Amino acid sequence: MPKVLVSDKLSETAVQIFRDRGVEVDYMPDLGKDKEKLADIIGGYDGLAIRSATKVTEKLLAQAGNLKVVGRAGIGVDNVDIPAASKKGVIVMNTPFGNSVTTAEHAIAMMFAVARQLPEASASTHAGKWEKNRFMGVELFNKTLGVIGAGNIGAIVIDRALGLHMKVLAYDPFLSEERAAELGVKKVELDELLGRADFITFHVPLTDKTRNILSREAIAKLKPGVRIINCARGGLVDEEALAEALKDGRIAGAAFDVFAVEPATESPLFNLPNVVVTPHLGASTSEAQENVAIQVAEQMSDYLLTGAVQNALNMPSVTAEEAAVMGPWLKLAGHLGAFVGQATDEPIKAINVLYDGAVAEMNLNALNASVIAGVMKATNPDVNMVSAPVMARERGVQLSTTHQAQSGAFEGYIKLTVVTAERERSIAGTVFSDGKPRFIQIRGINIDAEVGEHMLYTRNRDVPGVIGALGMTLGDQGVNIGNFALGRSGSGGDAIAILYLDEPISAEALAALQQTGKFLQARALRFEV
Missing domain, CATH: 3.40.50.720 (NAD(P)-binding Rossmann-like Domain)
Structure with missing residues (x-):
């Protein structure tokens, strides 16, 4: 029987849901305020249900040897170290619409x-x-x-x-x-x-x-x-x-x-x-507090008993069996969405996704959700794979999906196209045998680019001196390049570069690139790798 600790005040109805579903639960509503005592006992629990008082830090997670899921009753997760939880394999859930x-x-x-x-x-x-x-x-x-x-x-x-x-x-x-x-x-x-x-x-x-x-x-x-x-x-x-x-x-x-x-x-x-x-009372009604408490209890019970994942901030909403196969492709889908989301300033009217080859046989709903979440995170970092499709529908963004048998040299690939009132923007990627996502085409131009946390994307006309200007300007700005990929439509045509950087590029460095007069576009990108 899985065991859950409730360390903040949660409604009795929510606590009873755990019991009714067959989950052992310890209700200690004031424990979240005692960091040392919480750290002493957290190792005995599979799940931790919290509000805002409990701080789920890297130090606490280090003591949580059996912890599988943290459930936050509410939308804000500022009190949870999500990167640290991800490294520990701990799922972090919230309840984004309860209040x-x-x-x-x-x-x-x-x-x-x-x-x-x-x-x-x-x-x-x-x-x-x-x-x-x-x-x-x-x-x-x-x-x-x-x-x-x-x-x-x-x-x-x-x-x-x-x-x-x-x-x-x-x-x-x-x-x-x-x-x-x-x-x-x-x-x-x-x-x-x-x-x-x-x-x-x-x-x-x-x-x-x-x-x-x-x-x-x-x-x-x-x-x-x-x-x-x-x-x-x-x-x-x-x-x-x-x-x-x-x-x-x-x-x-x-x-x-x-x-x-x-x-x-x-x-x-x-x-x-x-x-x-008022003192941050937006979500402070008995109905809202009851709603989010019940939702988090149901979500945590579903995961601990069946493996189902809902409203997770650091894991796709797929079964454990699917995640083992789809994990790299889900990450790729999110990276493709993140690229176009960060590169597009005007409102997006439609998102079109093409799945080719092996990936076309996977859970396309989860892949679509990962694409949309990547796109929407450019303006809302709190979005996840469950809330992103809802957010897109609320904004009238149309989603279309096409899947086809293998049509090229890759065993499978994903191509994403977003449509705005002004233009279409496309990017394609695949997963190599090492399990790492790669960008293989941007704006119809073939390229082979690894994905890193901090990247720089540039676009220019294919004329002499651009690469030199790029390297010299970044060098003068103290920017170190980890990897560098180039592509062009043809001699004298459009050309692109995507660089994997050791650190985020500064606004001053971007301005220096623009001042060279050689770049049509220079944009800093960030990816969750």
């Missing part, structure tokens, strides 16, 4: 609160004052709401806002016109949203592309009198610049549930009369 409604409702509640100054009015009235004329609010009716991020939670906010008869603008690089029409919103660019919205709410993860998306420069573009709501992630907004704009009246109000540094004991936004703040 979507609750988080969306909190954003709507915060919008009401800042529109009508409810917390301030409540405190005044509790103090025995009757300042009816002091608190003059605004209606939500007929106002324009700007939604930044129209994924799962953003779509729920949009639905609620339309029910309030608000006009809704949406900015999301992956939102298609068709999906926008289905949601009932107008798809716009960020600058237009900033200049037109009366209220702005964020529903995006914190990535390199979204960090400080509401910067000091962006704040200067806002419509005067706008109100800002952030129940998504701290770090999306320049809090110092926002505080200045609130003080001078350019922004009428703000409502924040998340902060750049948490727990937030101080912030430029604190103690401002036109700001509503």
